[in-house]
Amino acid sequence: MKHSPNSEADTVIFLHIHKAAGTTLHRIIERQYTPAAIWSFDEQHDFQEFQALSVAEKAQIRMLRGHMIFGLHEMMPNPCTYFTLLRDPGERVISFYNYIRRNPHHYHSEMIASQELSLGEYLETKTSTMMNNGQTRMLAGARQYDFPVGECTDELLEAAKRNLRDWFAVVGLVERFDETLLLLQRAFGWRRMFYVRQNVAERRPTPGDLSAETLDLVRKHNALDLQLYQYAKALFEAQLRQQGVWFSGRVRLFQLANRLLTRPVLQRG
Secondary structure, three states: OOOOOOOOOOEEEEEOOOOOOHHHHHHHHOOOOOHHHEEEEOOOOOHHHHHOOOHHHHHOOOEEEEOOOOOHHHHOOOOEEEEEEEOOHHHHHHHHHHHHHHOOOOOOHHHHHHHOOOHHHHHHHOOOHHHOOHHHHHHHOOOOOOOOOOOOOHHHHHHHHHHHHHHEEEEEEHHHHHHHHHHHHHHHOOOOOOOOOOOOOOOOOOHHHOOHHHHHHHHHHOHHHHHHHHHHHHHHHHHHHHOOOOHHHHHHHHHHHHHHHHHHHHHHO
16 A cells, blocks of 8 residues: 655545545544645535645645545645545445435435435435445546446446555545544554544444345445455455554553543533
């Protein structure tokens, strides 16, 4: 995998996959960099605005983050390295579907509500590329409509794997969030990693809640993501082995300290 930044002039790119623990991680990121050094793709900043930045303005960016596809390093004047977190494809699809249902501003929310579409019925409309191998698409650098729903290729999967292997200093997993945080800390020299989880539903549905028919549909529409997730898990385990025999102990100590230090915040909530 790609080495970590070698100087303060390098840029770290957080490729934030939809519904993959980004809200919590963004709060941690904001402790590591000054506001002027962070560029976020969000409601305030879009891709056209980023394109319009001068070379000098782009050179000031130390952290480039948000929902984006792989490839923005080609537009940056500084050396870049990426990191991301992947999520179990079934968990991510369920979370994304429920996010759309709860968010009246999403462009598919009205369609789901007016037609009372279940998850399986929504998948069968074939209108959402993010519900169809969305992680593979983003990590391969595929634009939203390069591959219509149902037409992702094995070549796309291989491109995503290659990018993870060659460009990502840390390949994290949502399901192994604390270990991922310590990998990020070591890779980028971050500090103050403690957190309270943000934007988490009180009762999150899981693949075990789905009918066999719906679960088959989720797997059918995300077959490449399932393979990519297994590949990412192998990369993740390789990263852990590189940390040495004491790393698991560091994780347990971090988890204990995080519970103790964030307990007053939880009580106030």
